[in-house]
Amino acid sequence: MSVRLAVESLEKVYGEGERAVHAVRGVSFATEPGEFVAIVGPSGSGKTTMLAMIGGLLTPTRGSILVNGTDIARLRGKALAEYRRRRVGFVFQANNLLPFLTARENLLVMARINGSDMRAAKARADQLLEELGLTPRRDALATELSGGERQRVAIARALMNDPELVLVDEPTASLDSARGKQVVQSLIAEVKGRDKLGLMVTHDLAMAEMADRVLEMHDGLVVAHAVSTRG
C-alpha cells in the first residue's frame, strides 16, 4: 500500500445561476505516501466540500483528483462505489453509530454485510478498539457511550477496511485535548505504518501541529502551505 494524491485545479459549484455557490475555486496540491496533512480554515471555506470530493462522495465541477494516477473525478457508478468502499475511510462530524449495537458490533456490521472473513474482522476490530482506548467499552451499547467514545468508535469503524485514504472532518470536536491528541496519534501511526494518506480537517491548532503539513483554506482556495515544525 503506497498512496499518492494529486489534486489539480479542483472546483465545486453548488447550484446554478444567481444561487450558485463557488465552494472550492481551484485547489491544487500533491501528497507523498505516508503523509498526514491537516486542513484548517474558517467555517465555509470549502474544507468539507474538498474532502467529500476526494472521498468520492461529491462530484467535482472541474479539475482532477489523481489517486495513484487514476482520476477519481471521472469515476461513475460501480467504479466510484468500489473506490469509496475499498479505498476510502471517512470520519465525519455527524458519524452515527447504530444505537442498538455495541461498540464492537458497530465495527463488525459492515464485515457481516459484505460477507467478509469474520475471524480477521474481529481481530482487526479488537486491535482498533485497543489502539483507541476503547477495550473497556467494547461491549457497551452505542447509546451508553459518551460523545468522545462514540467519536472514537466512528474512527475505528472508518479504519476497519484498511483504507488507503483516511479522511477525517473535525474528529476532535467532542474529545478533550489529551484524548484528542492520542486519537490523532493513532491515526498518524496508521497512516505512517502503511504508507497511506491522512487528511484531517481541524479547528484545533495543537492537532494541526501534529501533522506533517498544514493546508490553510480561505474562501474556496488553499492560501498557505506550512510544513510542520514537528520535525
Ligand SMILES: Nc1ncnc2c1ncn2[C@@H]1O[C@H](COP(=O)(O)OP(=O)(O)O)[C@@H](O)[C@H]1O
Ligand atoms: N449542499 C450545498 N449546497 C449549497 N451550498 C453549500 C452546500 N454545502 C456547502 N455549501 C456552501 O459551500 C461553502 C463551503 O462549505 P463547506 O465545504 O461546508 O465549508 P467548511 O467545511 O470549510 O465549513 C459554504 O459557503 C457553504 O454554505
Ligand SMILES: [Mg+2]
Ligand atoms: Mg466543514
